[in-house]
Amino acid sequence: MRPRIDLARLRADVEAVNELGRIPGRPGINRVSFSPQDMAGRRWLIGRMQEAGLAARMDPVGNVFGRWEAGRGPAVLAGSHLDTVPDGGPFDGTLGVLAALEAVRAMKDAGIAPARPVEVVCTADEEGRFGGMLGSQAICGEAGAEWIARARDEAGKPLVQALAEAGLDPSPEATAGAARDLSDIACFLELHVEQGPVLERAAEHIGIAEAVTGVFNWTVTLRGEANHSGTTPMDLRRDAFRGMAEFGASIPAILARAGGPDARITVGQAALAPNFPHSVAGEARFSIIGRDARDEGMQAMAAACEAEIAKAAGAHGLDFEIDRQSWLPPTRLDAGLADRLEALSRAAGFATRRMPSGAGHDAQTFARHVPAGLIFVPSVRGISHAPEEWTEWEDIARGAQLLADAVAALAG
Amino acid sequence: MRPRIDLARLRADVEAVNELGRIPGRPGINRVSFSPQDMAGRRWLIGRMQEAGLAARMDPVGNVFGRWEAGRGPAVLAGSHLDTVPDGGPFDGTLGVLAALEAVRAMKDAGIAPARPVEVVCTADEEGRFGGMLGSQAICGEAGAEWIARARDEAGKPLVQALAEAGLDPSPEATAGAARDLSDIACFLELHVEQGPVLERAAEHIGIAEAVTGVFNWTVTLRGEANHSGTTPMDLRRDAFRGMAEFGASIPAILARAGGPDARITVGQAALAPNFPHSVAGEARFSIIGRDARDEGMQAMAAACEAEIAKAAGAHGLDFEIDRQSWLPPTRLDAGLADRLEALSRAAGFATRRMPSGAGHDAQTFARHVPAGLIFVPSVRGISHAPEEWTEWEDIARGAQLLADAVAALAG
CATH class of the missing domain: 3.40.630.10 (Zn peptidases)
Structure with missing residues (x-):
């Protein structure tokens, strides 16, 4: 029955x-x-x-x-x-x-x-x-x-x-x-x-x-220099927003490199300092949640994220720090x-x-x-x-x- | 003397x-x-x-x-x-x-x-x-x-x-x-x-x-859909952070197109909602301060900003709104x-x-x-x-x- x-x-x-x-x-x-x-x-x-x-x-x-x-x-x-x-x-x-x-x-x-x-x-x-x-x-x-x-x-x-x-x-x-x-x-x-x-x-x-899927939870801090939005030429800036944005724009490249069809990268939380329209951002802090169904995908994605963070920071003269809050394997x-x-x-x-x-x-x-x-x-x-x-x-x-x-x- | x-x-x-x-x-x-x-x-x-x-x-x-x-x-x-x-x-x-x-x-x-x-x-x-x-x-x-x-x-x-x-x-x-x-x-x-x-x-x-230099002061709002960072595949997201990031990464292209040597674009203020690491951002709101010493540079830069906002929004299925707060000519x-x-x-x-x-x-x-x-x-x-x-x-x-x-x- x-x-x-x-x-x-x-x-x-x-x-x-x-x-x-x-x-x-x-x-x-x-x-x-x-x-x-x-x-x-x-x-x-x-x-x-x-x-x-x-x-x-x-x-x-x-x-x-x-x-x-x-x-x-x-x-x-x-x-x-x-x-x-x-x-x-x-x-x-x-x-x-x-x-x-x-x-x-x-x-x-x-x-x-x-x-x-x-x-x-x-x-x-x-x-x-x-x-x-x-x-x-x-x-x-x-x-x-x-x-x-x-x-x-x-x-x-x-x-x-x-x-x-x-x-x-x-x-x-x-x-x-x-x-x-x-x-x-x-x-x-x-x-x-x-x-x-x-x-x-x-x-x-x-x-x-x-x-x-496994999940890693990072908080990234990019540190540059807060400056006046008018008096600071573009090439003399250390703009933390620009670094964050370029990391965000690199997400498709990270996914392409890390490769898993179930890979997911989310930046859900972000904050600038001093967070004032007329000030170049001296600091950007944002979350990264990375997920993949495979261990090797997690590892590849984390490595690709770190490389893209370093690249974006390097392009804008920023220091960076990654706080690796948790890593749960798939x-x-x-x-x-x-x-x-x-x-x-x-x-x-x-x-x-x-x-x-x-x-x-x-x-x-x-x-x-x-x-x-x-x-x-x-x-x-x-x-x-x-x-x-x-x-x-x-x-x-x-x-x-x-x-x-x-x-x-x-x-x- | x-x-x-x-x-x-x-x-x-x-x-x-x-x-x-x-x-x-x-x-x-x-x-x-x-x-x-x-x-x-x-x-x-x-x-x-x-x-x-x-x-x-x-x-x-x-x-x-x-x-x-x-x-x-x-x-x-x-x-x-x-x-x-x-x-x-x-x-x-x-x-x-x-x-x-x-x-x-x-x-x-x-x-x-x-x-x-x-x-x-x-x-x-x-x-x-x-x-x-x-x-x-x-x-x-x-x-x-x-x-x-x-x-x-x-x-x-x-x-x-x-x-x-x-x-x-x-x-x-x-x-x-x-x-x-x-x-x-x-x-x-x-x-x-x-x-x-x-x-x-x-x-x-x-x-x-x-x-x-003249200056325009905009507040841009990108609206997508807040979702779970784990259960929402990348291709089904309307991620407002991604739109903001891609606009930010387009700043060199905007400056190249608008052309003035004194052109400056600053995103100094940004906020996500719900602003939670495990949530895809349903909304991103950010400032744009654009400056140029020439009227035509201001106009070209504003047009290029709007085009790049529209492009980034379109790529992620976002609605956008530009609040043009002020426009002071050079x-x-x-x-x-x-x-x-x-x-x-x-x-x-x-x-x-x-x-x-x-x-x-x-x-x-x-x-x-x-x-x-x-x-x-x-x-x-x-x-x-x-x-x-x-x-x-x-x-x-x-x-x-x-x-x-x-x-x-x-x-x-």
């Missing part, structure tokens, strides 16, 4: 949990990690899991599991997260958790008796209030006691205090218990909204992620699992493409330890992390059906 | 008036227009003029004149201004006023009996607290009652209130009296620090300005007078160059009505409008001597 998802049931769940994310006066969905709304969502989920006949529990860092104790051997894990950014959208994370629950219900409705356990998981703090993917890292043994003791949010609140206020036990003995025996996990599956425009523009239904997702997801998607008649994930997801944490698969459904206008985030229900139906098909196939 | 300036006497005057510009806790010279310090400086000047035997007076907008009633016919006017920007330097404006006074004293010391009257002038609000060159515009009949009634400073204080607080009569009947009979002015001479690096780099003593200074100043400078043995003035000066107001000449002395490192503004005393001696030679020659 093939499991058939019930879109009305899934939709009712999405709408119900998002009522727990409303805050008067805030426009979007607000279930920021460990907030009362987030914890209410997790408790509500435990109730829905129990209704579905699952053994539900919350671990010491807030991860929720609903286990279908069936067959034997390691479990098929499927899910995502219920926490949101402030004023987030209705689907980010939420869809992956509730579609996994719906997959289990659809399997049960179809009378499927899986050959191995199936678990629905809702991870804690995927959005990174305390640094990034706390829940999946804790499950995978990557968030040790020291990390947990040190983590603080932007307002300076310690994670251990937020855990305690959420009714959890932040003691090292307790949080250490969040680490799962990974030999008990056969694989991890995540359904997520794309958060980008690729599927919508191509009018495709399903994206199968092959990798989560994560390959399991190729065999991606092949299997793609075959299932095509068998279901869905227009399907393989693609990288430009954003980070729990699947990339799990991928370091177990085979992990990541399924995308289209995002209207590519908008996410905003109240306007939307995915059409027919697209959700296709994604949830594929997840159910995949869980059934992998647990079968 | 040739007048011989007394550098020690001039230096003592500069140092004395700058004591009237000190404000505890502020680093530079502070005689902002119509401040108590500015008015004290003007009253001090009247005293010095009287000591020199001049008929001194302050007009209703604060201009100070010291007239040497000699010979007959229209007067030779020489001077500059005593007001400063906040935390300004010791010489800007001040030097031109006190060197003109020293020229008169040197002529008297030399027993010169001029064929026509000589007047030392100290203009009011040259720095533009109320919009720009109030004093010289009032003298030349360009600042009418309506202009004076409307003018406000950045804090919103009306000019008429500032005039009244400074002890002046702001009534239209009074201020109208500041307009001079221009047939009584033979010419205007101004000595000023260069405020740029050209003379210092060339190791030259004297610059003779041929024109004051002002030619009197060529015959410049020739005469150059000949006097070379005769004195000074290394001399003709050059445009990139900054605005009272000479450009007068130049619209009477022959006007503008003499530059080197600025150390080109710094001006800052406490670090400096000109070596030997350079001041040469500039003041040339001014004295010129006043004597023109009044002779």
Whole structure:
């Protein structure tokens, strides 16, 4: 039997949990990690899991599991997260958790008796209030006691205090218990909204992620000399704006040299000093976010960026400084699992493409330890992390059906 | 007889008036227009003029004149201004006023009996607290009652209130009296620090300005779409930073096309929105200050800027808007007078160059009505409008001597 998802049931769940994310006066969905709304969502989920006949529990860092104790051997894990950014959208994370629950219900409705356990998981703090993917890292043994003791949010609140206020036990003995025996996990599956425009523009239904792109985050400072815009001839200037502009204009050359089709370079933040129309800029400071799905692409792109910065600085007599704030290497997702997801998607008649994930997801944490698969459904206008985030229900139906098909196939 | 300036006497005057510009806790010279310090400086000047035997007076907008009633016919006017920007330097404006006074004293010391009257002038609000060159515009009949009634400073204080607080009569009947009979002015001479690096780099003593460059002041807004830096492929972006950068990189092409050797383009102010490293910039807003000594150069440069903005916007799917805030055409200074100043400078043995003035000066107001000449002395490192503004005393001696030679020659 093939499991058939019930879109009305899934939709009712999405709408119900998002009522727990409303805050008067805030426009979007607000279930920021460990907030009362987030914890209410997790408790509500435990109730829905129990209704579905699952053994539900919350671990010491807030991860929720609903286990279908069936067959034997390691479990098929499927899910995502219920926490949101402030004023987030209705689907980010939420869809992956509730579609996994719906997959289990659809399997049960179809009378499927899986050959191995199936678990629905809702991870804690995927959005990174305390640094990034706390829940999946804790499950995978990557968030040790020291990390947990040190983590603080932007307002300076310690994670251990937020855990305690959420009714959890932040003691090292307790949080250490969040680490799962990974030999008990056969694989991890995540359904997520794309958060980008690729599927919508191509009018495709399903994206199968092959990798989560790596990302480096630099802040570049170019230093020249502030001067009068009228009395300083062009050839006697050390104009930091000109250096920044020439770096920006070199982005196509960097991409051509670094070569990866998924390479992305973004300058999203920039500031001049003294930042006055009549003054040649003495300083320009700007961000560079570089992304690529391949390690060698990341390396080549970083080298090309540095060369172009040096060239632009040299052309204008500028000193430069690169603050290399972070370097996260790309994560390959399991190729065999991606092949299997793609075959299932095509068998279901869905227009399907393989693609990288430009954003980070729990699947990339799990991928370091177990085979992990990541399924995308289209995002209207590519908008996410905003109240306007939307995915059409027919697209959700296709994604949830594929997840159910995949869980059934992998647990079968 | 040739007048011989007394550098020690001039230096003592500069140092004395700058004591009237000190404000505890502020680093530079502070005689902002119509401040108590500015008015004290003007009253001090009247005293010095009287000591020199001049008929001194302050007009209703604060201009100070010291007239040497000699010979007959229209007067030779020489001077500059005593007001400063906040935390300004010791010489800007001040030097031109006190060197003109020293020229008169040197002529008297030399027993010169001029064929026509000589007047030392100290203009009011040259720095533009109320919009720009109030004093010289009032003298030349360009600042009418309506202009004076409307003018406000950045804090919103009306000019008429500032005039009244400074002890002046702001009534239209009074201020109208500041307009001079221009047939009584033979010419205007101004000595000023260069405020740029050209003379210092060339190791030259004297610059003779041929024109004051025109200037246009635009604010450009490029509008694209803010997107996630990871999930938005390069070819689906409408990246406003990229448009701004490509305009910036096109500055050499604009200058090559517009052609004038004195053309200058400055982007000194820039801002992105949302200005977040992980977001493609949905908007970029930046200033363009364009300058040229020739009208046709201004026009060509503006057209080339607009073409390059349109090209950069088109390449990235951006909308653009140009707010043309101001357009001041170039002002030619009197060529015959410049020739005469150059000949006097070379005769004195000074290394001399003709050059445009990139900054605005009272000479450009007068130049619209009477022959006007503008003499530059080197600025150390080109710094001006800052406490670090400096000109070596030997350079001041040469500039003041040339001014004295010129006043004597023109009044002779």
